[in-house]
Amino acid sequence: MAILHSVSYGTSDNTLVFIGSLGSTTDMWLPQLDALHKDFRVIAVDHRGHGLSELIEGTPTVADLAQDVLDTLDDLGVGNFGVIGLSLGGAVAQYLAATSDRVTKAAFMCTAAKFGEPQGWLDRAAECRENGTGSLSEAVIQRWFSPTWLENNPASREHFEAMVAGTPSEGYALCCEALATWDFTDRLGEIAVPVLTIAGADDPSTPPATVQIIADGVGGESRAEVLSPAAHVPTVERPNEVNELLAQHFA
Ligand SMILES: O=C(O)CC1=CCC(=O)O1
Numbered sequence: 001m002a003i004l005h006s007v008s009y010g011t012s013d014n015t016l017v018f019i020g021s022l023g024s025t026t027d028m029w030l031p032q033l034d035a036l037h038k039d040f041r042v043i044a045v046d047h048r049g050h051g052l053s054e055l056i057e058g059t060p061t062v063a064d065l066a067q068d069v070l071d072t073l074d075d076l077g078v079g080n081f082g083v084i085g086l087s088l089g090g091a092v093a094q095y096l097a098a099t100s101d102r103v104t105k106a107a108f109m110c111t112a113a114k115f116g117e118p119q120g121w122l123d124r125a126a127e128c129r130e131n132g133t134g135s136l137s138e139a140v141i142q143r144w145f146s147p148t149w150l151e152n153n154p155a156s157r158e159h160f161e162a163m164v165a166g167t168p169s170e171g172y173a174l175c176c177e178a179l180a181t182w183d184f185t186d187r188l189g190e191i192a193v194p195v196l197t198i199a200g201a202d203d204p205s206t207p208p209a210t211v212q213i214i215a216d217g218v219g220g221e222s223r224a225e226v227l228s229p230a231a232h233v234p235t236v237e238r239p240n241e242v243n244e245l246l247a248q249h250f251a
Pocket residue numbers: 020021022023086087088089115140143179205232
């Protein structure tokens with residue numbers, strides 16, 4: 001059983017749980033936590049081996065990462081919840097939405113039912129173990145944000161690059177390996193709760209067509225939105241639009 005580092009704001013009975021990408025901390029969700037805590041209880045977690053969550057030995061599956069979230073919510077006394085996941089966190093959110101009857105609604109952002117070929121993730125894990133997350137962080141940030149945003153927001157750029165570089169190498173590598181084994185394509189139909197998908201028009205990692213596969217494949221109702229301009233992390237690049245979409249979907 002793993003209890004993840006989490007932050008929690010607000011007192012509403014309507015709880016939203018935010019799960020971030022590879023190399024992120026709960027800071028990825030600051031604009032959402034600030035904007036939505038008055039109408040919802042908002043909880044964000046760090047994946048195992050990320051941010052302030054402890055590293056757990058052994059390669060996890062996405063199902064293991066999802067169980068970490070459920071254990072953490074049990075510890076916080078949370079019953080039912082809406083789930084919002086971005087990228088790796090979106091995979092965890094898909095798994096939770098399909099398998100846990102505690103999930104009431106879901107939002108999947110810049111994520112995939114399968115993130116390309118496994119070898120790419122195994123290569124990234126090996127590179128990370130050899131050279132550290134600092135060797136990856138600049139390239140990651142260029143996928144997270146569009147070039148104009150990076151140019152206009154140097155302080156945020158530095159902050160998010162430091163977030164990736166500060167992720168423990170083994171925590172990052174183990175989560176790469178979790179992505180290598182993730183393929184939910186044939187199980188999307190098990191997701192019966194109302195779904196919102198959000199894609200970034202300029203996202204090189206999970207382009208709109210990849211996110212659309214999820215919206216088209218789920219078993220229940222879905223609404224698909226594409227934000228522009230935006231790359232892989234619209235929570236930061238397009239916070240107002242993301243907040244408005246989430247507030248509507250989870251109201
Ligand atoms: O770093 C990337 O390539 C983007 C990404 C894919 C999965 C994830 O969590 O981040």
